[in-house]
Amino acid sequence: MDVMIKLILAQGMLGLNNGVFYAMLSLGLAIIFGLLNVINFAHGALYMTGAFLALILYSYLGVWLGLEWLHIGFWPALVLVPLLVGCFGMLLERLLLRWLYKHDPIYGLLLTFGVALVLQGLFVNFFSVSGTPYPAQPDELRGVVNLGFMIFPKYRLFAIVFSIFVCLAVWLVIERTRIGAMLRAGTENPDLVKAFGINVPLMVTLTFGVGTGLAGLAGVLAAPIYSVSPLMGADLIIVVFAVVVIGGMGSIMGAVVSGFALGLVEGLTKVIYAPAASTVIFLLMVVVLLLRPAGLFGRQG
Amino acid sequence: MTGAPSSYLKISDLNAWYGESHVLHGVDLELAEGELITLLGRNGAGRTTTLRAIMGMVDRRTGSIAIRGEEFIDIPAHRIGPLGRIGYCPEERGIFASLNVEENLMLPPVVGEGGMSLDEIFEMFPNLREVRRRMGTRLSGGEQQMLAIARILRTGSRLLLLDEITEGLAPVIVKTLGDVIRRLKEKGYTIVLVEQNFRFAAPLADRHYVIEHGRVVDRIEAGAVEASMDRLNHYLSV
Numbered sequence: 341m342d343v344m345i346k347l348i349l350a351q352g353m354l355g356l357n358n359g360v361f362y363a364m365l366s367l368g369l370a371i372i373f374g375l376l377n378v379i380n381f382a383h384g385a386l387y388m389t390g391a392f393l394a395l396i397l398y399s400y401l402g403v404w405l406g407l408e409w410l411h412i413g414f415w416p417a418l419v420l421v422p423l424l425v426g427c428f429g430m431l432l433e434r435l436l437l438r439w440l441y442k443h444d445p446i447y448g449l450l451l452t453f454g455v456a457l458v459l460q461g462l463f464v465n466f467f468s469v470s471g472t473p474y475p476a477q478p479d480e481l482r483g484v485v486n487l488g489f490m491i492f493p494k495y496r497l498f499a500i501v502f503s504i505f506v507c508l509a510v511w512l513v514i515e516r517t518r519i520g521a522m523l524r525a526g527t528e529n530p531d532l533v534k535a536f537g538i539n540v541p542l543m544v545t546l547t548f549g550v551g552t553g554l555a556g557l558a559g560v561l562a563a564p565i566y567s568v569s570p571l572m573g574a575d576l577i578i579v580v581f582a583v584v585v586i587g588g589m590g591s592i593m594g595a596v597v598s599g600f601a602l603g604l605v606e607g608l609t610k611v612i613y614a615p616a617a618s619t620v621i622f623l624l625m626v627v628v629l630l631l632r633p634a635g636l637f638g639r640q641g
Numbered sequence: 642m643t644g645a646p647s648s649y650l651k652i653s654d655l656n657a658w659y660g661e662s663h664v665l666h667g668v669d670l671e672l673a674e675g676e677l678i679t680l681l682g683r684n685g686a687g688r689t690t691t692l693r694a695i696m697g698m699v700d701r702r703t704g705s706i707a708i709r710g711e712e713f714i715d716i717p718a719h720r721i722g723p724l725g726r727i728g729y730c731p732e733e734r735g736i737f738a739s740l741n742v743e744e745n746l747m748l749p750p751v752v753g754e755g756g757m758s759l760d761e762i763f764e765m766f767p768n769l770r771e772v773r774r775r776m777g778t779r780l781s782g783g784e785q786q787m788l789a790i791a792r793i794l795r796t797g798s799r800l801l802l803l804d805e806i807t808e809g810l811a812p813v814i815v816k817t818l819g820d821v822i823r824r825l826k827e828k829g830y831t832i833v834l835v836e837q838n839f840r841f842a843a844p845l846a847d848r849h850y851v852i853e854h855g856r857v858v859d860r861i862e863a864g865a866v867e868a869s870m871d872r873l874n875h876y877l878s879v
Contacts, residue, residue, distance in 0.1 A: 518747065524739040525748055532735045535696040536749035536796075537722035 348611050350490040355607015356600060357496050357565075360503040361387075361558050363599025365580040366587060367507055368554035370595035371514075373584075374527040375547045378437060378448035384577025385456035386425055386552050390559020391474070391568045392463055393421045398476040414478045417560050425556025426549040433548040438541075456573070463570035471567025481564075499561050506557065507596045510550075514592055523547065527590065582625040588638025598636060648707070649674040649831045650695075650800060655704035657694040657855075664690050666855040667704065672848070674799075677822070677832040679842040681877060682852040688835040689732050691852065692802045696729050697721045708800065723752040725800060728793025732804040732835075736777040736785045743773045746792045756797030765821060766791050783814035790821065801825070804835045815841055839877060851876045 365383055372380050394417040402410030412420070432455065440447045481495040514520035526533045526540055534540045559573075566572060583602050587594030602621050609617040628636060648671040657665035665687050672678045680688040694702045697718030706713040708725040716724060728749075737745055746762070746769075763770040766787040772780060780788065786806055793801060803822075807815045815838070822845050826832065836842040842849070843866060851859040851873075859876065861869050 521740055521744045521748055525737045528737050528739060529735060531698050531718075532729075532731055533748075534719045535698055535722055535729045535731075537719055537752060538750060539719045541719075 346489045348608060349487075351607040351611045352604055353487070353490060353492055353496075353500075353607070355604045355610075356500055357603070358606060359600040359603020360499050361562060361576060362580055362583045362603050363507055363596050364503050364554055364558040364561075365576065366583045366595040366599045367510060367592065368551035368558075369580065369584050370587070370590055370592050371510075371523075371554075372548055372551040374590040374592070375523060375530075376433075376437070376441070376448070376544055377445050378440075378452065379445065380548075380551070381449055381453040381577070382432070382455040382459065383452075383552070383555050383580070384573030384575075385459040386429065386555040386573070387559040387562070387576065388463065388568075388570060388573030389428070389459055390421050390425050390556030391563040391566075391572060392467070392559070392570075393417070393424055393556070394476075394560045394563045395472060395474050395568045397421070398474070399472075411476065413476045414560070414564070417476075418557070421560045422553040422557040425559070426553030429552025429555075430545050430549040432552075433545050437548070456577075460570050460574060467568075467570060469570060471569035471572070473567050474563035477564040495564055499565065503558075503561065504600075506554075507599075510554070511592060511596060579621055582621045584635075585625050586621075586628045586635060588635025591635060591637040591639075594635055594637025647674075647710075648672065649676070649709060650833070651705070651707045652691075652695070653705045653707075655691070655694055655706060656702065657690055657699040658701040659690075660700055664699070664855050665694055665702075668694075668852070668855070668857055670850050670857055670860075672831060672833070674831050675826070675829050676847045677826055677834060677845055678848045678850060679834045679836050679846045680850050680852055681836065681839065681842070681873070683877070684837075686852045687855040688852050689804055690855070692729065692731075692804050692833065692835060695721075695802060696727070722798070723750065726753045726798050727800045727802060728752075728796060728798030730789045730793055730801070730803045730806060732808075734785045734789040736780070736788055738776065738778040741774055741776050742769060742780070742788060745777050745788055746773075746795060749792055749796045751796050753797035753799070755799075757791075757794045759795070762791045762795060765794075765824070783810050783817075786810060786814070786818065790818075794825075799829075799831060801830055801832045802835075803832065805837060806834075807836065807838045807841050819845065839873065849873075 365387060369380055369383050372378060397412035397417050397420065401412065402408055436451055437448055440451060477495055481498050483494050484491045485494050485497060514523060522533065522538055522543060526543055530540050562572070583599050584595060586602065587598035605620060605624070606617050609620045651671040653669050655665055655668040656663065668691055670678065680691060682688050690699065693699055695706055702714065704714065713721055713725055721727065722729065740748065768784055769787055769791060772784060790803070790806065806818055819841060822832065826845065834842055834846065847863050849861045850857050853876070859872065861873065
């Protein structure tokens, strides 16, 4: 029995570790969908780009610039990469997405899907399809900690705590600040918010920047855990979409909670029947769609 | 008989479109500072659209909208409110469901000096003070309407566009709103009222504009209302 509990806790921790990425990515998707009504299919590719940027900053940039000594490590990347990816996202919104708002949301989805394929293709072209390990895991996060029920890599523990902190911070900003109130109001009735004198187009651009920045941040966090590969985003995004559907499209709270929860469910399924672990999320998605089409946290009706 | 020598708001030949459909066909109206006018007419005549066109909430608009002599027709929507110091209270009140009362109240940015303080607002709308933590949609219709008016008074707007503020409200609340509008007029606000309830509007207004099929078809000064009752009944009968 004791062994069983340890096993459950251990798989739970590993599941939570996946949940980190589900939560951060679905959080970004939910923010973007809420305000822009765009289903950002490029989210996975931006996550992948984030991981690659971290890798490039450390392993390649110095070589390209002829400065062999230059290796920009994990901590600076954790700040720089989300900014870079967020800026790229804002350009994307200003130059491409903006023209599609007056049309059916499906056009936004198709456009971002195209962007995802282009990004993926570019990275496949310049790096191989097989993964490249990220060598710059910070020294202070190497090694393991004993959690009592399992030995857990320090870095993964950091990733879990850090992303819980990030999700909480984003949630607080949205729910408790004036900027967040503008965002929520803009999600409900952008025309009226505009009539009050709030620059909604700018808010939309910044929101897209923050959402995509979160994807970049998740990419940096993922780089030391998974090997960095051009397909890492495509693999993950499908699960993340299921998470978003289960949580409720556009629900911030739903995105975060169901992200972590579904990571856990996935982990625990491994204890009970391991082969089902990769499908359990989709099964849940079907059940949720049938019983509560707007998602667990979405506004029904 | 014509409006004041210097119009606060002067609209000439205002045309507006939603997508392909042409909904305003040359609206002309004007009012001086401190005046209150009403836009009367049947549902779908273009009264709400006139207010929305002033706020830039239509797909396209042409003609002229001058506020204190400045042209607003080409100003982007999010700058119209602040530049024109306009407070807009939309049909259906536009209370945000995911914001609580205080957040709703604080949402519109201040557009000029002289806005009411929270204390003054709670003095004018005592009910709102008690429900300030409640979510926007968990209010009665009357409370929502008070909130929708209160939040534009906080911003220092001087020109108020109020769309159907009495719709669906109990007589006692309509009476309270009448008192509120009267006090606002005394404070020197310039007000455009879209109203279905002529008995509510008649004692408040300086002038009535009747709108039909997207244009102004008649203009009746307050003093001439009595004599024009037959005409008015004809315009407003369904």
